[in-house]
Amino acid sequence: xxxxxxxxxxxxxxxxxxxxxxxxxxxxxxxxxxxxxxxxxxxxxxxxxxxxxxxxxxxxxxxxxxxxxxxxxxxxxxxxxxxxxxxxxxxxxxxxxxxxxxxxxxxxxx
Amino acid sequence: xxxxxxxxxxxxxxxxxxxxxxxxxxxxxxxxxxxxxxxxxxxxxxxxxxxxxxxxxxxxxxxxxxxxxxxxxxxxxxxxxxxxxxxxxxxxxxxxxxxxxxxxxxxxxxxxxxx
Numbered sequence: 429x430x431x432x433x434x435x436x437x438x439x440x441x442x443x444x445x446x447x448x449x450x451x452x453x454x455x456x457x458x459x460x461x462x463x464x465x466x467x468x469x470x471x472x473x474x475x476x477x478x479x480x481x482x483x484x485x486x487x488x489x490x491x492x493x494x495x496x497x498x499x500x501x502x503x504x505x506x507x508x509x510x511x512x513x514x515x516x517x518x519x520x521x522x523x524x525x526x527x528x529x530x531x532x533x534x535x536x537x538x
Numbered sequence: 539x540x541x542x543x544x545x546x547x548x549x550x551x552x553x554x555x556x557x558x559x560x561x562x563x564x565x566x567x568x569x570x571x572x573x574x575x576x577x578x579x580x581x582x583x584x585x586x587x588x589x590x591x592x593x594x595x596x597x598x599x600x601x602x603x604x605x606x607x608x609x610x611x612x613x614x615x616x617x618x619x620x621x622x623x624x625x626x627x628x629x630x631x632x633x634x635x636x637x638x639x640x641x642x643x644x645x646x647x648x649x650x651x652x653x
Contacts, residue, residue: 432580434580468646469644469646470542470628470630470645470646471581471628471644472644473641473642476641516580518580523594524594525583525586525594525596526583526642527583528580528581528582529580530578530579530580531578531579531580
């Protein structure tokens with residue numbers, strides 16, 4: 429079945445550093461989404477991408493839809509303590525079910 | 539404007555029992571999807587309800603069933619519970635039956651523990 433491989437699994441960084449994470453698959457998708465989940469909460473949508481090559485920003489967050497349609501990247505610039513959480517990529521093809529990656533756990537040392 | 543609400547927040551059951559989880563979608567939303575999130579994993583799609591019918595289903599056994607009511611609220615039922623059913627169960631709502639992912643609003647989930 430469709431699988432998303434998300435890396436890294438965890439990151440430990442200093443406040444102020446930039447963060448990069450990615451998500452790859454052997455399958456093609458036409459929508460890529462990035463979510464953030466904090467303890468005790470459900471995932472919250474950060475960025476949605478609908479076109480191969482698309483680069484979209486949301487504040488300090490920037491995500492890209494890979495040109496092969498098999499991958500996506502999320503960057504966070506100048507990290508702050510409230511960026512702590514688990515970041516999930518998710519993707520779908522047409523009206524098919526949404527598939528999630530396994531998440532990247534971000535920890536920030538002040 | 540209330541978001542997606544789920545009840546209960548926590549639940550403890552024993553193997554073989556049955557459980558019912560409840561979800562009220564965000565105001566104005568008509569589609570409800572259910573996800574299972576095991577510890578350390580991403581959410582896995584269970585099924586989606588629109589117009590009181592199951593529209594799409596993930597790779598889950600028939601022990602998992604659901605219902606949607608005329609007011610768009612939904613229930614997830616799991617029969618013959620197994621230890622492996624222990625997980626966070628997330629409900630998500632959206633506007634359109636085809637919005638499987640786009641503009642999904644998630645609730646905080648129900649943490650189910652099966653002993």
